[in-house]
Amino acid sequence: MALFLQHVIDAITVGSQVALYALGIALIFGIMGLINFAHGELIMVGAYTIILVGHPPWPVMVIATIVMAIVLALAMERIAFRPLRGANPATLLIASFALSFGLQNLAILIEGSAPKGTSVSPWLSESVQIGSLSIPKLDLVTLGVTLVLLTALGLFLQRTRMGVQMRAAAEDFRMARILGVKANTVIATAFGISGLLAGVGAYLLVAQTGEVAPDLGSNPILYAFVATVLGGMGSLRGAVLGGYVFGAIFVALQAYLPLELRSYRDAFAFAAVIVMLLIRPQGLIVARSTVTRV
Amino acid sequence: MLRIDELRVNYGRVPALHGISLHVDEGEAVTLVGPNGAGKTTTLSAIFGLVAPAGGTILFEGESLVGASPEKILRRGLALVPEGRHIFGTLSVGENLQLGTTARKDRHEADDDMKRVFERFPVLESYYDRTAGTLSGGEQQQLAIARALLSRPRLLLLDEPSLGLAPVVIDVVFDALEELRKEGVTILLVEQNAARAVEFADRAYILRTGRVAHSGTRDEILRMEDFETAYLGV
Numbered sequence: 200m201a202l203f204l205q206h207v208i209d210a211i212t213v214g215s216q217v218a219l220y221a222l223g224i225a226l227i228f229g230i231m232g233l234i235n236f237a238h239g240e241l242i243m244v245g246a247y248t249i250i251l252v253g254h255p256p257w258p259v260m261v262i263a264t265i266v267m268a269i270v271l272a273l274a275m276e277r278i279a280f281r282p283l284r285g286a287n288p289a290t291l292l293i294a295s296f297a298l299s300f301g302l303q304n305l306a307i308l309i310e311g312s313a314p315k316g317t318s319v320s321p322w323l324s325e326s327v328q329i330g331s332l333s334i335p336k337l338d339l340v341t342l343g344v345t346l347v348l349l350t351a352l353g354l355f356l357q358r359t360r361m362g363v364q365m366r367a368a369a370e371d372f373r374m375a376r377i378l379g380v381k382a383n384t385v386i387a388t389a390f391g392i393s394g395l396l397a398g399v400g401a402y403l404l405v406a407q408t409g410e411v412a413p414d415l416g417s418n419p420i421l422y423a424f425v426a427t428v429l430g431g432m433g434s435l436r437g438a439v440l441g442g443y444v445f446g447a448i449f450v451a452l453q454a455y456l457p458l459e460l461r462s463y464r465d466a467f468a469f470a471a472v473i474v475m476l477l478i479r480p481q482g483l484i485v486a487r488s489t490v491t492r493v
Numbered sequence: 494m495l496r497i498d499e500l501r502v503n504y505g506r507v508p509a510l511h512g513i514s515l516h517v518d519e520g521e522a523v524t525l526v527g528p529n530g531a532g533k534t535t536t537l538s539a540i541f542g543l544v545a546p547a548g549g550t551i552l553f554e555g556e557s558l559v560g561a562s563p564e565k566i567l568r569r570g571l572a573l574v575p576e577g578r579h580i581f582g583t584l585s586v587g588e589n590l591q592l593g594t595t596a597r598k599d600r601h602e603a604d605d606d607m608k609r610v611f612e613r614f615p616v617l618e619s620y621y622d623r624t625a626g627t628l629s630g631g632e633q634q635q636l637a638i639a640r641a642l643l644s645r646p647r648l649l650l651l652d653e654p655s656l657g658l659a660p661v662v663i664d665v666v667f668d669a670l671e672e673l674r675k676e677g678v679t680i681l682l683v684e685q686n687a688a689r690a691v692e693f694a695d696r697a698y699i700l701r702t703g704r705v706a707h708s709g710t711r712d713e714i715l716r717m718e719d720f721e722t723a724y725l726g727v
Contacts, residue, residue: 200616254706269591360591360595363584363588363591364592364595365582366584366588367580367588367592369579370581370582370583370584371581372577373543373563373579374575374579374581375581375592376562376563376564377541377543377563377567377572377573378566378567378576378592378593378595378596378641379564379568379595379596379644380564380592380638381564382562382594383562458592
């Protein structure tokens with residue numbers, strides 16, 4: 200029983216992280232039909248920021264990480280994606296791949312391809328003992344931060360004027376513009392939020408692995424992409440749900456696969472996702488709006 | 494107020510407008526009628542920056558609108574109720590209305606305008622918190638018009654506001670347009686329901702296959718013996 204609960208906690212932690220990444224991808228896709236594979240490089244740059252700032256007090260470190268990821272997200276939008284606005288989805292997708300590879304190689308050029316070790320905070324690696332359960336503080340922080348961000352994003356989208364404009368733009372971008380919603384502002388805001396989510400994700404990821412490498416964003420983004428597809432492309436709730444479902448599959452395979460098959464965990468995880476999509480091709484939650492391009 | 498000269502629009506290599514010219518003076522209600530494919534919607538789309546003209550000029554109060562984005566054109570004092578209404582179905586009625594005030598800086602006056610909208614379209618107040626997608630076609634059309642009015646346009650462009658509505662509801666829509674016109678809003682109306690539109694307007698342009706086939710005042714158009722023929726294009 201205790202072991203099972205431990206797995207549940209692991210699943211929630213992995214799910215929270217994937218949900219944070221997936222939300223960043225779903226937000227951009229919902230508004231401009233772009234699957235931004237360079238989202239992983241926002242995480243990567245955020246992670247390198249942790250190394251580059253040295254050892255300041257943790258709030259400074261967190262803020263620096265988030266700010267860097269936001270700045271890079273806004274720069275991506277302005278430099279790479281704005282000139283392509285209105286291009287077909289394939290063009291946007293390829294541009295995001297190009298950007299992703301370009302940034303990874305830039306990181307190799309500057310920092311080398313070898314992973315660098317760092318410890319974010321010794322406090323986070325401690326565990327809390329509850330009965331026979333030993334819960335890493337990092338898991339609790341990850342869950343707490345995810346819940347706070349999900350709530351904040353929900354309130355932003357529901358209660359603020361900009362949030363309503365973003366939801367309108369996601370449903371029918373052209374009509375939103377006809378009513379005076381500024382395309383550039385809405386898209387830049389979406390990128391800014393995706394940068395914020397990536398920055399927080401970077402901090403949590405490095406706190407967990409203690410390692411920074413140029414390709415550190417690749418796996419998380421693959422998982423996140425799968426989660427958004429699983430949850431239903433274009434639906435924010437779907438992205439979050441997909442993240443947690445993916446986390447559960449992932450941890451279940453890690454825990455219950457026979458030892459000799461465990462190294463094929465990802466293959467099994469993706470196979471499980473394919474089966475789910477065969478049963479429910481539209482994803483778990485269907486976005487009620489079809490995406491309209493700018 | 495609005496002056497269009499020799500406007501040409503192509504969709505790919507297919508010309509949709511072959512150089513049409515028209516004007517709308519301040520305080521006027523002007524209608525564009527004509528069969529499907531005549532270029533009525535294309536004309537409105539070009540005015541609002543949704544399609545790029547291949548040639549010609551569009552002047553609003555003496556300044557060109559060509560090349561401006563829809564969000565800029567709205568801020569110049571135009572509003573468009575597009576064909577098919579384009580209500581945000583996943584948003585509430587209130588949020589749809591709030592989006593109509595996006596470009597406004599005078600929040601208090603915008604709130605007053607909201608009250609006036611409720612007086613004109615009481616159904617929108619009672620359904621304020623409802624998801625807009627659940628409204629009937631007529632209610633959605635009222636919402637679309639109300640939403641456009643909340644930007645306080647000086648020139649209101651409407652595309653097929655009566656399409657798909659029951660006759661009773663069409664009356665509600667035209668009554669609302671009549672009131673707006675009395676309040677001094679300039680109107681450019683595109684309609685398939687030609688008889689009704691011409692009856693409503695001060696002047697009319699009859700479009701056919703991307704050209705202005707006829708134009709004139711209401712009485713001139715109504716006196717045209719072959720009005721129906723011209724309109725139907727047979």
